[in-house]
Amino acid sequence: MAKIIDGKKIAKELNEKTSDEVKKLLVKDNIVPGLVVIIVGDDEASYRYVRNKHRTAQKLGINSIVDSQPATISENELIDLINKYNNDDQINGILVQDPLPSGIDEKKITKAIDPKKDVDGFHPLNVGKLFLDDSTNYPVACTPKGIITMLDYYNIDIKGKNAVVIGRSAIVGKPMGALLLNRGASTTIIHRYTKDIYEYTRNADIVVSATGQVHLLGQDAFKKGAVIIDVGQNRDENGHLVGDVDFEDASNQASYITPVPGGVGPMTIATLMQQTVELTKWSKENGE
Ligand code: NAD
Numbered sequence: 001m002a003k004i005i006d007g008k009k010i011a012k013e014l015n016e017k018t019s020d021e022v023k024k025l026l027v028k029d030n031i032v033p034g035l036v037v038i039i040v041g042d043d044e045a046s047y048r049y050v051r052n053k054h055r056t057a058q059k060l061g062i063n064s065i066v067d068s069q070p071a072t073i074s075e076n077e078l079i080d081l082i083n084k085y086n087n088d089d090q091i092n093g094i095l096v097q098d099p100l101p102s103g104i105d106e107k108k109i110t111k112a113i114d115p116k117k118d119v120d121g122f123h124p125l126n127v128g129k130l131f132l133d134d135s136t137n138y139p140v141a142c143t144p145k146g147i148i149t150m151l152d153y154y155n156i157d158i159k160g161k162n163a164v165v166i167g168r169s170a171i172v173g174k175p176m177g178a179l180l181l182n183r184g185a186s187t188t189i190i191h192r193y194t195k196d197i198y199e200y201t202r203n204a205d206i207v208v209s210a211t212g213q214v215h216l217l218g219q220d221a222f223k224k225g226a227v228i229i230d231v232g233q234n235r236d237e238n239g240h241l242v243g244d245v246d247f248e249d250a251s252n253q254a255s256y257i258t259p260v261p262g263g264v265g266p267m268t269i270a271t272l273m274q275q276t277v278e279l280t281k282w283s284k285e286n287g288e
Contacts (some may be wrong), residue, residue, distance in 0.1 A: 002254035003154070005229070008170060010148075010153050011266035015060060018273045022061040025280060031191035031265045033280040034063040034091040035119065035272075038081065040104070046097050053095075056269050062276055063090065063255030069103045078104060079112045086114040092283060093276040116283055119275050121145070122170065132180040137274050137282045144176035145231055146267030147208060148183070154256060156206070156227055159184030164192050166217075166244070167210035172231055176208050197221075209244040218249040229255040231264050 025031045028088055033058050057064035069078065078096075085091045094117045096109050111116075115125040121139040129138040151158060161184035177189040190200050193213075193219050201207050201221045201240035209217060210231035222228060232244030243260030251257055258264055 002228075002251045002257045005150050005154060005256050005258045005260060005263060007263040007266045010150055013271035013272055014058065014149065014270040016191045017020050018033075018149070018270070018277050019060045020117060021277045021281075024286075025277070026061070026232060029284060031062070031280060031284065032063045032090075033093070033276050034065070034088075034274045035093040035095070036067055036077070036085050036091050037095045038067045038069065038085075038099055039097045040069045040073055040100055042076065043099065046099070046180045050097055053269055053272060055271055057276070060273055061120060062273060065091075066278065067168045073101075073104075075104045075108065078109060078122070082109070082112045086112075089171060092280040093117055093272075095120050097116040116288070117279060117280060118171070120171075121148045121175070121275070127170075127175070131176045133178075135180070137278070139279060140179065141175040142169055142275060143210075143231060143264060143268045144179050147176065147231070148179050148266060149271065150258070150264075150267060151227070155239035156256060158206070161205035162203055163187045163191060163206040163208070165210070166197060166201070167212075167231070169210065172210040176210070180206070181183075195216040201226075211244050213244055215241055215246040218252045219251075220244045222250060223252040223288075224253055225255045226253060229264065230258050230260050233265060285287035 004185050037050050039046055044258045052158045054064045054066050085094050094183055096112050100106050112123045115123045116119050118139050119125055121141040126138045130140055163180040168189050168191045173189055177187050181187040188200050198221055202223050206227045208229040211236055212232055214234045214236050228245055228250055230243035232243040234242050241261050247259055
């Protein structure tokens, strides 16, 4: 029977470490890490995510600001607002919650954030560093970074393994592929145009699925002993939160598996907090 990768437990421990780091920064350097989340419009799900981030940040001692803007804000006004926070010494991390209204170019907004405050790790400069496996400090997309933390927590080998990532989004699939590749896995990224996804998943030692398709993968999708990481956060026909993987079924094949909920989800927020503190320390080390 598969071991369950307990995202809630790992996230709790990571948050405790982050809280300790926040205390140290205050006592030694009189610094309080600052995180601003900019939310545009009134999308209910976005507000729920932002509230969760805000509450967690406050609990850990991070100075958390939620800056709500109306859906009518123009692209230039939003860029001006980002620049205000880019120039604010009290702010170490800037996150713009998606989705943005249709008139605003998300790529332009991502580029407007100072790469040193890019807590989501989406800025092209940071993505470039990730793909080059740069040796300096830089932020990385929180969901994939959190998944690596989970694999390391259970001492799951990455080097030399066959890893398959399903999904090629900029926020999960691509950075996940880069992280696994940097850690020495033979990595394949597959997606909706891949002819036969099973041809890849059945040979994989590690499968990370981020498709948003309810129960796309059952036990016949995996080889015996596979490590299965389910990023999907989907609603089934009864409105329940489920992943891309049929957990009960796939557990028969897996050596390790993440549940939904309680797997990858809690790690994403905990990693965001971890990274806010890392950005704060890196800017202090650079004398900024
Ligand atoms: P996206 O829609 O941007 O990308 C989905 C990817 O899946 C695409 O590359 C697409 O080609 C691929 N895909 C879709 N259907 C497929 C199929 N049948 N076979 C193979 N590939 C297929 O989505 P995203 O933003 O990367 O998010 C993916 C999922 O992960 C969603 O359920 C989202 O809610 C969830 N998510 C969870 C977290 C978390 O913290 N747990 C964070 C981000 C995203």
